Amino acid sequence: MAASDTAIIQMHHVDKHYGQLHVLQDINLDVHKGEVVVLIGPSGSGKSTLCRTINRLETIDSGEILFEGKPLPQEGKELAAYRAEIGMVFQSFNLFAHKSILDNVTLGPREVLKTPKDVAEKEAMELLERVGVAEQAHKVPAQLSGGQQQRVAIARSLAMHPKAMLFDEPTSALDPEMINEVLEVMVELAREGMTMVVVTHEMNFARRVSNRVVFMADGQIMEEASPDEFFDHPKTDRAKDFLDSIRGH
Amino acid sequence: MSAQTTSMRDALYEAPGPKTKRRTAIGTVVSLVLLGVAIFFIIRQFYITDQLNERYWSFLLEWTTWRFLLEGLWGTVRVAAVSGVISMALGLLLMLGRISNSKVLSAICRVLTDLFRSLPSLLLIYFFFLVIPKYGLRMPPFWMLTIPISLAASGVLAEVFRAGVNAVPKGQVEAAMSIGLTHGKIVWKIVLPQALRIVIPSLVSQLVVVVKDTTVAYVVSFPDLMQNARVLISNYDALVSMYFVVAIIYILINYAINHLSIYLAHRSGNKIISRETENPL
Ligand SMILES: Nc1ncnc2c1ncn2[C@@H]1O[C@H](COP(=O)(O)OP(=O)(O)OP(=O)(O)O)[C@@H](O)[C@H]1O
Numbered sequence: 173m174a175a176s177d178t179a180i181i182q183m184h185h186v187d188k189h190y191g192q193l194h195v196l197q198d199i200n201l202d203v204h205k206g207e208v209v210v211l212i213g214p215s216g217s218g219k220s221t222l223c224r225t226i227n228r229l230e231t232i233d234s235g236e237i238l239f240e241g242k243p244l245p246q247e248g249k250e251l252a253a254y255r256a257e258i259g260m261v262f263q264s265f266n267l268f269a270h271k272s273i274l275d276n277v278t279l280g281p282r283e284v285l286k287t288p289k290d291v292a293e294k295e296a297m298e299l300l301e302r303v304g305v306a307e308q309a310h311k312v313p314a315q316l317s318g319g320q321q322q323r324v325a326i327a328r329s330l331a332m333h334p335k336a337m338l339f340d341e342p343t344s345a346l347d348p349e350m351i352n353e354v355l356e357v358m359v360e361l362a363r364e365g366m367t368m369v370v371v372t373h374e375m376n377f378a379r380r381v382s383n384r385v386v387f388m389a390d391g392q393i394m395e396e397a398s399p400d401e402f403f404d405h406p407k408t409d410r411a412k413d414f415l416d417s418i419r420g421h
Numbered sequence: 422m423s424a425q426t427t428s429m430r431d432a433l434y435e436a437p438g439p440k441t442k443r444r445t446a447i448g449t450v451v452s453l454v455l456l457g458v459a460i461f462f463i464i465r466q467f468y469i470t471d472q473l474n475e476r477y478w479s480f481l482l483e484w485t486t487w488r489f490l491l492e493g494l495w496g497t498v499r500v501a502a503v504s505g506v507i508s509m510a511l512g513l514l515l516m517l518g519r520i521s522n523s524k525v526l527s528a529i530c531r532v533l534t535d536l537f538r539s540l541p542s543l544l545l546i547y548f549f550f551l552v553i554p555k556y557g558l559r560m561p562p563f564w565m566l567t568i569p570i571s572l573a574a575s576g577v578l579a580e581v582f583r584a585g586v587n588a589v590p591k592g593q594v595e596a597a598m599s600i601g602l603t604h605g606k607i608v609w610k611i612v613l614p615q616a617l618r619i620v621i622p623s624l625v626s627q628l629v630v631v632v633k634d635t636t637v638a639y640v641v642s643f644p645d646l647m648q649n650a651r652v653l654i655s656n657y658d659a660l661v662s663m664y665f666v667v668a669i670i671y672i673l674i675n676y677a678i679n680h681l682s683i684y685l686a687h688r689s690g691n692k693i694i695s696r697e698t699e700n701p702l
């Protein structure tokens with residue numbers, strides 16, 4: 173889990189507004205190769221927005237974002253090619269509703285990487301096996317449980333051999349008994365050295381696998397610390413209040 | 422996330438209890454009685470006015486009558502089928518133009534869509550029948566009928582397609598972007614296939630409209646079912662019987678179209694929709 177020195181993702185002085193709302197305020201964040209960064213903070217603090225700017229699902233107003241030292245492409249083929257290198261897992265899974273599980277996983281490799289069909293399918297089956305849903309390969313997404321769908325979504329991202337992965341509250345839409353099956357897959361990925369940015373409120377996950385916790389509130393990064401330090405000795409009042417509220421009643 | 426195959430009716434009403442069942446039974450009996458009375462009076466009226474007389478119906482036993490009607494039917498089917506295909510292609514193009522990034526193209530497509538949609542098809546037909554020939558462009562009656570019907574339908578279909586595209590969840594597009602698909606591939610592989618499935622019922626309603634539009638073929642003297650029926654009516658002086666038969670044929674055509682749609686929706690919808698695969702009928 174050793175994070176090397178090269179920052180694979182760099183955000184410098186990033187600002188973004190939605191109309192009057194200043195959702196990202198002077199964000200500076202480096203993510204190193206092999207690092208797992210957990211983003212945490214109250215609802216509406218801008219975690220999703222930050223996460224989505226990294227693969228340019230959201231544009232930024234000012235500042236810069238670099239990936240492997242280069243500014244993100246702004247549009248067209250270059251942007252698509254860049255996004256192919258970054259996996260993204262959404263809260264609501266977003267599996268392609270009209271395609272089988274297998275086709276969900278092979279679509280990217282076949283259309284973007286031009287992998288031959290048989291190779292793509294073989295690899296997809298291995299990935300589905302790995303996340304434990306190989307038996308469902310020929311079903312459609314609506315026939316799977318939430319936990320299974322999310323594991324397929326992870327497999328779909330992995331099929332593109334991403335250099336980094338973004339997770340936006342991957343377990344928030346899941347029933348409690350399905351959360352662990354998804355977290356297990358993510359823990360495994362982290363062990364293998366995947367670079368990950370994870371928006372989550374799962375404290376156990378954060379403690380177990382993250383290298384760093386980034387606490388956001390009102391569009392700002394308020395605190396950055398190792399998980400133990402953050403959860404045991406939060407520095408700001410905002411963070412203390414937040415932790416009290418999620419540890420709960 | 423799991424959508425359900427419940428029909429609208431299932432969604433609106435809960436399972437009937439004993440009271441509702443009794444009320445439904447009473448309602449059924451009352452409507453059947455009313456229907457019976459209505460049919461009785463219609464037939465009695467026909468009898469009184471002598472419409473049931475054999476001479477108004479016997480020509481229906483002749484093969485030539487049916488051959489003539491079938492020729493008309495074939496005309497109707499050709500116009501409807503060709504219009505259906507052209508209007509879908511054109512409607513799709515208009516919609517794609519309208520949602521494109523180019524402001525100019527988008528504006529042009531919006532104007533055309535609204536124009537085709539708001540003009541009555543009969544007016545468009547007159548335009549192709551009376552105005553265009555004045556400028557030396559002659560075309561056979563088939564096209565004078567098919568083109569305006571296609572144009573009118575394409576305007577409506579462009580809007581139908583656009584509604585379908587808007588109904589595809591944004592997350593589908595974002596997921597497609599995140600695996601690196603380019604804009605064109607997202608449209609063709611993710612958005613359109615889902616949008617088409619969503620709008621199948623509206624597409625079919627529009628096809629029914631197209632079939633009904635063909636009945637103005639007499640304007641351009643194109644021999645469709647309606648036009649040939651008119652000829653028979655004047656030959657045999659058999660208004661009621663002929664209209665009766667033609668009405669039934671149109672009902673059968675549209676019944677067939679509707680069933681085709683249910684079949685299509687079922688076949689493609691199955692994939693998207695739900696694990697409780699109950700009968701959608
Ligand atoms: N497309 C948009 N247009 C306008 N405002 C938006 C848009 N998307 C998000 N916002 C606003 O930006 C703020 C930050 O949203 P964001 O989704 O990043 O928060 P979050 O930290 O992910 O919250 P949550 O924990 O609820 O997911 C919120 O106040 C939200 O209402």
Ligand SMILES: [Mg+2]
Nearest residue numbers: 219220221341
């Ligand atoms: Mg969020």
